[in-house]
Amino acid sequence: MAAAVIDGKAFAQGLRGRVADAAARFQAETGRAPGLAVVLVGEDPASSVYVRSKGKACQEAGMTSIEHRLAETTTQAELIALVEALNADPNVDGILVQLPLPKQIDDKAVIAAIDPAKDVDGFHVVNAGRLAVGEDALVPCTPLGCLMLLKDQMGDLSGKDAVVIGRSNIVGKPMAQLLLGESCTVTIAHSRTKDLPAVVRRADIVVAAVGRPEMVKADWIKPGAVVIDVGINRIEAGESKTRLVGDVAYDEAAAIASAITPVPGGVGPMTIAVLLRNTVVAARARLGLGAEAGL
Numbered sequence: 379m380a381a382a383v384i385d386g387k388a389f390a391q392g393l394r395g396r397v398a399d400a401a402a403r404f405q406a407e408t409g410r411a412p413g414l415a416v417v418l419v420g421e422d423p424a425s426s427v428y429v430r431s432k433g434k435a436c437q438e439a440g441m442t443s444i445e446h447r448l449a450e451t452t453t454q455a456e457l458i459a460l461v462e463a464l465n466a467d468p469n470v471d472g473i474l475v476q477l478p479l480p481k482q483i484d485d486k487a488v489i490a491a492i493d494p495a496k497d498v499d500g501f502h503v504v505n506a507g508r509l510a511v512g513e514d515a516l517v518p519c520t521p522l523g524c525l526m527l528l529k530d531q532m533g534d535l536s537g538k539d540a541v542v543i544g545r546s547n548i549v550g551k552p553m554a555q556l557l558l559g560e561s562c563t564v565t566i567a568h569s570r571t572k573d574l575p576a577v578v579r580r581a582d583i584v585v586a587a588v589g590r591p592e593m594v595k596a597d598w599i600k601p602g603a604v605v606i607d608v609g610i611n612r613i614e615a616g617e618s619k620t621r622l623v624g625d626v627a628y629d630e631a632a633a634i635a636s637a638i639t640p641v642p643g644g645v646g647p648m649t650i651a652v653l654l655r656n657t658v659v660a661a662r663a664r665l666g667l668g669a670e671a672g673l
């Protein structure tokens with residue numbers, strides 16, 4: 379039987395609607411909209427597109443978007459000075475510094491300078507630590523989006539065997555922590571994992587966050603497993619065209635899995651929706667307002 383297609387685009391649209399409602403309530407309560415500052419250093423075309431779409435999504439949700447575009451030659455001290463000014467700005471609830479940064483700037487030093495209460499990307503070690511010990515944290519957007527899709531599809535995840543392929547700080551590690559928090563039995567696989575197909579075959583839940591086009595094959599998947607494909611890979615598609623594929627060989631895996639996210643239209647749209655959600659959550663928490671249901 380063919381797998382159910384997990385429609386991340388539709389789920390993200392619903393979440394953005396709930397965020398817009400929450401932003402309107404925040405405005406009514408406080409007299410201002412939640413504010414997200416996005417900082418872009420340099421002219422990287424992909425980053426520029428991301429920053430523009432984040433700003434647009436913010437405005438569509440009734441939130442204030444503050445964009446800072448800095449020259450490629452910006453120094454680390456200049457960037458940290460801007461981050462500190464944004465930390466001190468009472469109208470800024472979330473700060474996102476678009477990665478990657480030019481080579482003269484150390485990502486870690488910049489992330490460490492962000493006020494953890496405004497760290498809507500969830501990359502600050504304080505938020506990573508809070509997630510690890512099970513305290514309230516701002517959680518990286520992509521893995522939190524994956525968890526939302528999984529819970530929507532499967533309900534209670536407790537006791538499920540989950541395999542996360544990839545151990546980056548942005549996706550793999552926080553994904554594993556979130557699944558552990560849902561009482562899954564979690565395995566984190568990576569480039570040194572022995573017999574990866576056999577490891578993946580144990581899983582009720584597979585999250586692939588590798589960056590290798592169509593690496594996960596049908597015969598790696600346990601029949602009935604739920605597959606979340608985080609990968610975004612552009613491959614040649616003939617006649618000098620390209621197309622996007624995930625880390626999972628979609629067509630063949632969809633014949634074995636019970637549910638699967640497509641690429642595009644699965645995890646991708648969740649990332650910005652969760653960024654907006656994290657900004658409203660950060661705004662309410664900073665002002666000591668209660669949490670919103672449904673976010």
Ligand code: NDP
Pocket residue numbers: 520543544545546547548549550567568569570571574587588589590608609610611645646649
């Ligand atoms: P990284 O390159 O930081 O991490 C990749 C991980 O995959 C590493 O842990 C690496 O292992 C592991 N890996 C690499 N090759 C293999 C292999 N042959 N077998 C097993 N594991 C392997 O990538 P990210 O986590 O940042 O991103 C992963 C993918 O997700 C990319 O395609 C990226 O484009 C996509 N992505 C999508 C987002 C979205 O919004 N949908 C957001 C963020 C990322 P090791 O640590 O041992 O090197």
